[in-house]
Structure formats: structure tokens, C-alpha cells
Amino acid sequence: MSQPSPPVNPSARKRLLLMARPRATKANAFAALLAVLLGFAVATQVRQNQSLGLASLRQSELVTILDNATLLSARLDQNARELQATRDQLVNGSTGDAAALKAAQERVDALGILAGTARAHGPGIRMTIGDRGGKVTPPLLLDAIEELRDAGAEAIQVGNVRVVASSHFDQVATGVEIDNTPVTQPYTILAIGDPPTMSSAMEIPGGLSENVRQLGASITITQAKDLTVGALHSLHAPRYARPVAPPGATPTP
Amino acid sequence: MIPALGLLVGLAVGLFLHPDVPLALQPYLPIAVIAAMDAVFGGVRAVLDGIFNDKVFVVSFLSNVVVAAFIVFLGDQLGVGSQLSTGVVVVLGIRIFSNVASIRRHLFRA
Structure with missing residues (x-):
């Protein structure tokens, strides 16, 4: 089959058609059987290749894949730890903020009732x-x-x-x-x-x-x-009185 | 014509049954498929050259498959299975390309 290609033959297509015509010879039937086997093998192999990723690989390829997977896993672990830390930080921060806000609101309510600025x-x-x-x-x-x-x-x-x-x-x-x-x-x-x-x-x-x-x-x-x-008292900012800083607190400028 | 229909039938059967390849055959099936394809293209080319012979086709098909699988088997035993598979695929690929080129020249004169 590695012989040099012959000169262009005008009857090539004709010959192909002739050959494609069904002939009831033993060899043709055997060729058909081989073709069935080939098609079956192709389909099987393709499906096998799609379903089995690793089973058909060799040791060196498996080692490479394992290395890659280990590296990737380490990197993802690192990422996960960082994200977890960030998440913890955010969760703690937001609950702290919420608690502070609640306390501040309660204080505002109490002071408002005391000072007469709230109904x-x-x-x-x-x-x-x-x-x-x-x-x-x-x-x-x-x-x-x-x-x-x-x-x-x-x-x-x-x-x-x-x-x-x-x-x-x-x-x-x-x-x-x-x-x-x-x-x-x-x-x-x-x-x-x-x-x-x-x-x-x-x-x-x-x-x-x-x-x-x-x-x-x-x-x-x-x-x-x-x-x-329901009556409200309107507040005036004190003209003379100033709060005294609690001991230990730095005076605000 | 009948072998072409046979190819389609085989594809359909393989797709619908989706059988499992035995573990022992797994390294050889892809190489065998490539070798068989080489034989098929060689056969078509022989038809166009006017030198096709049923017997030669069947024998070349079978010997191609067996030799390719044997080379890979040998390579696996020697510890160079993947390299030899690559080599077989390259050689068969070159042959398929040259056969297809010859077929193309016959059919399209180009």
C-alpha cells in the first residue's frame, strides 16, 4: 500500500461504484463482518473513554494527575481557610454591630422617655x-x-x-x-x-x-x-454645663 | 456497500449496548481501532487504484490489528507501553493520511 500513486484514472469513480455494488461473495461477507466489528470497537472505545477517565491511564500519567490534583487541593484548601476566616470575621463583626445597635437603641428609648423627647x-x-x-x-x-x-x-x-x-x-x-x-x-x-x-x-x-x-x-x-x-419636651443644648470626662478617658479635642 | 452498512450497524450496536471493555483489552482496543481504520482506508485506495482484492483486504485488516495490538503488548511488557503506543499511532496516522491523500487525488484530481 505504500507504492507510488498511479496516474489519475478517469474511471476511478466508476470502479468505486462497481465495487460498492453488493456482491454475494464469501470475502465480501467477511469484510462486512470486519466492518461491523470495527464500528462496534469504535463505539465501545469512545464510550469507554468518556465513562472511564482514569482506569485506562498508565502509571506515569496517573502520578502526574495525582500531583496536579494534590497541588490543586492544597491551593483550594488554602483558599477555603482564607474565606472561612473572612466569613468568621464578617459574621462576628455584624453580630457585634447588631448588638451595639440594639443597646444604643434601648439607651435612646430610655433617655428619650426620661428627657421627654419621646412619646x-x-x-x-x-x-x-x-x-x-x-x-x-x-x-x-x-x-x-x-x-x-x-x-x-x-x-x-x-x-x-x-x-x-x-x-x-x-x-x-x-x-x-x-x-x-x-x-x-x-x-x-x-x-x-x-x-x-x-x-x-x-x-x-x-x-x-x-x-x-x-x-x-x-x-x-x-x-x-x-x-x-403624648406631650413632648423640646431640648435645648446646654449653654454652660459641660460633661466631665470619666476618669481614665482621654479628653476629646 | 455492504461493509459500509456493516460499519453503521456496528456503530449502532456499540452505542446501544454500550458494553464494557475487559480490563486486559483496554490498552489494545484504541490501537486496534486505529490499525483497522488504516486497513479500511488502504482498501478504499486499492479499489481506486484498481488493484483491490477481497482476500488481501481481509488479511491486511486482521494482520494490522493483531500486529498493532502485539506491539503495544510488547511495549507494556518492556515498560515502554505508552511510548510504543504513541509510535504506533503516529505511524498509522501517517499511513492513513497518505492513503486519504491518494484517494483524494483519485476522486477529485487534486
Whole structure:
């Protein structure tokens, strides 16, 4: 078959067609059988090659592949460790942030209720003092506030003025002013706290109720499961007072 | 024509049955396939040259396959199996190419 190719033969195609015509010879049948075997072998080998990656490889190739796989695995392990560390860092950071945020929010809520800059609701008492004779004085109202605080009131509102640490009571010609806001009669005092404790503190002998009645004014106290102290106190930045740095802290510039 | 149909039938059977190659035959099957293909192309070329002979074709087919497998087997025994397989594939590849070139010259005159 390695002989030099003959000159171009014009009847080559014809001869191919002639040969392709079915002939019932023993050799042709045998050739067909061989062709079947060849096709079968090709298909089998291709499938084998696709399904079995490593089984047909030789030792040196397997060693190379193993080396590559080991290297790759080491590199991926390294990557995985780094990513794990990053992930841990991020998770810890975010939970820490969330906890700090929650604590800060709780602090803001508590301070807002204390400073009167946030509305508050909860169980409490509603106290109405009717004073036709104008006998109720600021000191008496202040007494009432103090008694309520003593009984555990957490947020107090008189009329529509929120009572906070800096609130001041004044007697003016028209009546009583709290923080320069006139409070109209009847004086309505809302206090959030434990209702039974506060109402009993108001009603004890020699307490507020008795004093008010002695002056000829009327007082009614009702306990409520849920009332809202909706008046707000507006904050002003202190002009003179400055916070003192806690010991050990570096002063901020 | 009948051998060409036989080739297709064999392909179909192999694809549908997907048999497993016995482990002992695994290194030899690919080489045997290449050798058989060389014989087939050589046969087609002989047809075009006008010197085709059924008997020669069958014998060359079988001897090609057996010799190729034997060379690889020998190489495996000597410890140079992969190198010898490569060598056999290269030689058979060259032969296939030259046969195809001859067929092409016959059919397309180019």
C-alpha cells in the first residue's frame, strides 16, 4: 500500500461504484463482518473513554494527575481557610454591630422617655383636679409630681406639658404655668407607672388627695391599662454645663 | 456497500449496548481501532487504484490489528507501553493520511 500513486484514472469513480455494488461473495461477507466489528470497537472505545477517565491511564500519567490534583487541593484548601476566616470575621463583626445597635437603641428609648423627647405609653393613672376657687398653687402641683415620682411614675404630663427634670412651675395672674406654658383648669395629670401603687400613694391619709380636698378643690383618680403621654419636651443644648470626662478617658479635642 | 452498512450497524450496536471493555483489552482496543481504520482506508485506495482484492483486504485488516495490538503488548511488557503506543499511532496516522491523500487525488484530481 505504500507504492507510488498511479496516474489519475478517469474511471476511478466508476470502479468505486462497481465495487460498492453488493456482491454475494464469501470475502465480501467477511469484510462486512470486519466492518461491523470495527464500528462496534469504535463505539465501545469512545464510550469507554468518556465513562472511564482514569482506569485506562498508565502509571506515569496517573502520578502526574495525582500531583496536579494534590497541588490543586492544597491551593483550594488554602483558599477555603482564607474565606472561612473572612466569613468568621464578617459574621462576628455584624453580630457585634447588631448588638451595639440594639443597646444604643434601648439607651435612646430610655433617655428619650426620661428627657421627654419621646412619646410614651403604658399602664398608669389619670388624675383630674378641679379647682374653681383658684386655691391650687404651684407648690401643690409640684408636691403631686413628687409624690407620683416617689410612687414610681416614669413619664408625667400635666395638661399638655411634659414634666421633665428641668420643669419649673410658676404662679401667674391667669393661673399656673409650667415651663412658661399656661395650664388650664381642670388640671389633668397623666402618669405612667404602676397604677395601684400610684393611686394609693395619692390617696393615703395626709397625702395629696386630702390636701386638695381641704382646699375645697375636687380630685378624681382613675387607673388605666394603657394611656399615652403624648406631650413632648423640646431640648435645648446646654449653654454652660459641660460633661466631665470619666476618669481614665482621654479628653476629646 | 455492504461493509459500509456493516460499519453503521456496528456503530449502532456499540452505542446501544454500550458494553464494557475487559480490563486486559483496554490498552489494545484504541490501537486496534486505529490499525483497522488504516486497513479500511488502504482498501478504499486499492479499489481506486484498481488493484483491490477481497482476500488481501481481509488479511491486511486482521494482520494490522493483531500486529498493532502485539506491539503495544510488547511495549507494556518492556515498560515502554505508552511510548510504543504513541509510535504506533503516529505511524498509522501517517499511513492513513497518505492513503486519504491518494484517494483524494483519485476522486477529485487534486
